[in-house]
Amino acid sequence: MSQNTNKKLITTLVVIVVFIAIFILLGPFYILPEGQQSVITRFGKIVNYEQNAGLKFKMPLIDNVVIYPKKILSWDGEAQRIPTKENQFIWVDTTARWRIDDPAKFYETVNTVNNGIFRLNDILDSSIRTIISENYLNEAVRNSNQINDITVVEDPVQNVGNSEDEETLRNLTATQAKQEVINIGRDGLSNMMFDQAKQFTEAFGIELIDIIIRQIRYSDDLTESVYQRMIKERNQIAEAYRSYGRGQLAQWQGKTENEQKQIISQAYAESEKIKGVADATAAKTYSDAYEADPDFFKLWRTLESYRKTIPGLNKILSTDMEYFNLLYGENGQQ
Numbered sequence: 001m002s003q004n005t006n007k008k009l010i011t012t013l014v015v016i017v018v019f020i021a022i023f024i025l026l027g028p029f030y031i032l033p034e035g036q037q038s039v040i041t042r043f044g045k046i047v048n049y050e051q052n053a054g055l056k057f058k059m060p061l062i063d064n065v066v067i068y069p070k071k072i073l074s075w076d077g078e079a080q081r082i083p084t085k086e087n088q089f090i091w092v093d094t095t096a097r098w099r100i101d102d103p104a105k106f107y108e109t110v111n112t113v114n115n116g117i118f119r120l121n122d123i124l125d126s127s128i129r130t131i132i133s134e135n136y137l138n139e140a141v142r143n144s145n146q147i148n149d150i151t152v153v154e155d156p157v158q159n160v161g162n163s164e165d166e167e168t169l170r171n172l173t174a175t176q177a178k179q180e181v182i183n184i185g186r187d188g189l190s191n192m193m194f195d196q197a198k199q200f201t202e203a204f205g206i207e208l209i210d211i212i213i214r215q216i217r218y219s220d221d222l223t224e225s226v227y228q229r230m231i232k233e234r235n236q237i238a239e240a241y242r243s244y245g246r247g248q249l250a251q252w253q254g255k256t257e258n259e260q261k262q263i264i265s266q267a268y269a270e271s272e273k274i275k276g277v278a279d280a281t282a283a284k285t286y287s288d289a290y291e292a293d294p295d296f297f298k299l300w301r302t303l304e305s306y307r308k309t310i311p312g313l314n315k316i317l318s319t320d321m322e323y324f325n326l327l328y329g330e331n332g333q334q
Contacts, residue, residue: 030056030058030065031054032052034053035069036067036068036070037049037051037067037068037070038050038065039065039068039103039104039106039107040058041064042063043062046108051103068103068113069099069100072097072099075095075096075117075124077128078093079093079215079217080092080128083133084133084137085133086136090132090218090219092132092215092216093214093216093217096124096197096208096209098201098208098209100205105205109203109204109205116204120201123197123201127196127197131189131192135184136180138180138182139185139186140186140216141216143186143187144185145181186213194211197211
């Protein structure tokens with residue numbers, strides 16, 4: 001009896017050892033790395049989940065382990081062309097951060113990370129489009145009212161050599177800046193998108209951390225209108241410079257004309273003075289010559305008169321004129 005008992009005991013121990021060896025070989029343990037979490041399912045039903053790293057136990061053959069990342073993940077959506085409240089189209093590019101907060105719920109609803117991203121695409125794109133379309137353009141492109149403190153925009157003025165002219169030109173080129181007051185701003189819109197989307201992501205075991213508007217771009221038609229407004233402002237400033245230039249031209253032309261008239265007037269007065277002195281000198285010379293030899297002076301004056309007048313006479317009707325006495329003599333003889 002003792003031998004049979006020993007054989008049965010030995011056989012039982014061998015069976016137990018073999019069973020334990022087979023159990024170990026089938027892998028009842030698995031290692032959960034840092035930064036990951038797992039869901040254990042048995043015949044498709046969740047029996048446990050682990051979120052702390054370490055050596056974990058599962059039933060061999062019948063338990064299945066699904067590993068999910070525990071770290072924060074990024075979501076980068078494609079830029080969307082969305083109309084604002086005033087029907088101005090803009091391109092909105094956003095990004096978000098999220099992580100799997102409840103792996104069991106995540107497994108039950110979306111099962112895989114790729115499916116979770118597809119769900120996020122639907123939820124976030126819808127929230128972004130809804131919030132942008134319900135607000136005005138300036139709420140999306142600006143984040144504060146700091147620019148409203150600037151009421152006048154002054155362009156740098158080139159040195160014109162005169163502080164008064166510089167001030168005049170600065171006043172001509174200054175443009176009045178009037179910006180609309182924003183009540184929400186870009187960060188506020190991001191928070192509104194976050195609040196709306198978070199209501200839906202929690203149902204999938206996803207914790208949405210934030211949504212950030214990464215970039216706002218104008219559509220082509222809106223960009224064209226902005227360019228046209230900028231061109232109009234530049235043309236106004238250019239016209240101010242041209243107006244100032246025309247004023248300077250008129251001023252210098254008037255100054256030049258006044259200087260020209262002044263110079264001509266002074267020159268004319270000087271020439272008249274010189275003429276007067278010359279005439280006085282000539283009269284004195286003639287007077288002195290006449291007093292020295294009156295007959296010669298009379299002859300010279302008469303001959304000068306003949307030289308100037310006779311070439312213009314076509315015919316002489318009579319020589320009985322005192323004017324021709326030196327040609328014909330006092331008795332009318334040549």
